[in-house]
Amino acid sequence: MAADDNVVVLCGGVGAARLLQGLVQVVPSSRLTAIVNVGDDLNLHGLHISPDIDTIVYTLAGQVSAERGWGLTNESWNAMETLQRYGGQAWFGLGDKDLGTHLYRTQRLTEGASLAEVTSEIAAAWNLPLTVLPATNDTVRTIVETENQGDLSFQQYFVGHRHEVQTTGVRFEGAASATALPAALASIHSADLLIIAPSNPVVSIDPILAIPEIADAVKQRRDITCAVSPIVGGAALKGPAARLMVENGGEASVAGVADWYHDYCSTLVFDEVDVDHSSAVAEYGLTPVVTDTIMSNKTKAAGLAAALLSRIRSED
């Protein structure tokens, strides 16, 4: 890539954060932008919580809890202990240090700041080596429709029920009428490489693409857009991506990911174990790129990042 190439990533939480950890090693800070899902944001205890943004910020700040994959390291849980005394809603874990982020965000939103402004302030406070943008300042909420529990907010599904319930559909409330963040749209338009992170297609990437302006912008840039498959060997490395894809009419495979994203990207990067899916991927009109996609450490994440950047070079 050239030093002034712009790299933009559509992001959920943990998987995207790992990829960004690789990208920051090979892309100049001023050229790297993360557009982050807000569909799993929630209001709880009066606080505005943005789990995907926080996972990305904490991970890139080098402060994420390695054991949990979310929240801050060296965390204490004293507020939750008090909450439990009262029989409060303790199903959603909020560490004490982490709470400071939610207090700050909520107060700033109350004062009239936008989610993008607050996110920028929080990222700056952690000296993040990239730009972090919410997909929209508007409220988008992922609702998971289930067989036996009715409609669940994403976090009720994911954390409250540990994604162990049968789903019948997913919808993104507010998305159709949401205004995309102008800076996010601008970054997509000026991207030299647009990456769909190996996040959950159904509940992390789709809520971003459910915002019409973003879907249109990404489709316009299909030629420079690469998706990284979150499915490896027919399963998700973490979380309910495989199950949700199947329950929502897809297939839990690299070919299934190609099917899911083929309107949005022209390249699909997937793991060596799935090399036999190459022709299926090509049948969806996508260029198959086979590489080691398991980001078990930062060096391997940088390797995947470099493989993605080579897509720019190869088109020079």
Place this chain on the structure above:
Amino acid sequence: MAADDNVVVLCGGVGAARLLQGLVQVVPSSRLTAIVNVGDDLNLHGLHISPDIDTIVYTLAGQVSAERGWGLTNESWNAMETLQRYGGQAWFGLGDKDLGTHLYRTQRLTEGASLAEVTSEIAAAWNLPLTVLPATNDTVRTIVETENQGDLSFQQYFVGHRHEVQTTGVRFEGAASATALPAALASIHSADLLIIAPSNPVVSIDPILAIPEIADAVKQRRDITCAVSPIVGGAALKGPAARLMVENGGEASVAGVADWYHDYCSTLVFDEVDVDHSSAVAEYGLTPVVTDTIMSNKTKAAGLAAALLSRIRSED
């Protein structure tokens, strides 16, 4: 007193909590009710914080920080540390354990519970040996008018400016149209002894009495109402009571307290050091009761409580 005598106390924070610590030693739990000021409640970081209620709950639970006089003992401050990283509003100290209370209260209010219901739930969780009632479920906010800083919320004045600014007046927004808590009114009507705690008359007791139904009810029970002077030897033991009384047209003395409360009570209990104010107190139509009012420990608090209860006996 008889075992079925009802004792009701109008309360601010720290001073009232100490008196209640004495009263619980000599009054059966089912007979003791605290009606607590909500004028210094605040919304910060999206949370509903009720400082006077919390001070009373934590003190009676034996969990208040002895050094600070507010908040919980063995507290950690990790959320505040994160908040400070962002340059957030860290002027109002919120310990991690304490935050759990505000999270719970805010969530329950969001769900539609009243402040009285939440307060009752919180008090029950700490096994409190008395009934704690907010004066109203409605919003009452004490606004301190200042010479150079304009209008300040009570906590901005008290904590933010450490009550070191010249005030020109105090008002209680929402009080005139607030509905008194029915249980609070009922307790006043059925009280055998109604006590005005040695709290700040200007900003702790007056915001309760600014609710018209409560003022009327207390005036109707003037004959069984005793105030305990928060002024000892011309000064407040703690906080800005003396200064605020003077700045609001009163006098920082036991006679000044008699003047302040004479419509509401028929007895004023004050400290031995002020024995020479007895005739001045009598001139306001109040029965002077001189005793040791310095509650430096629980035994002394019980002594003051017993002196107050003897007011019931003396009228039998």
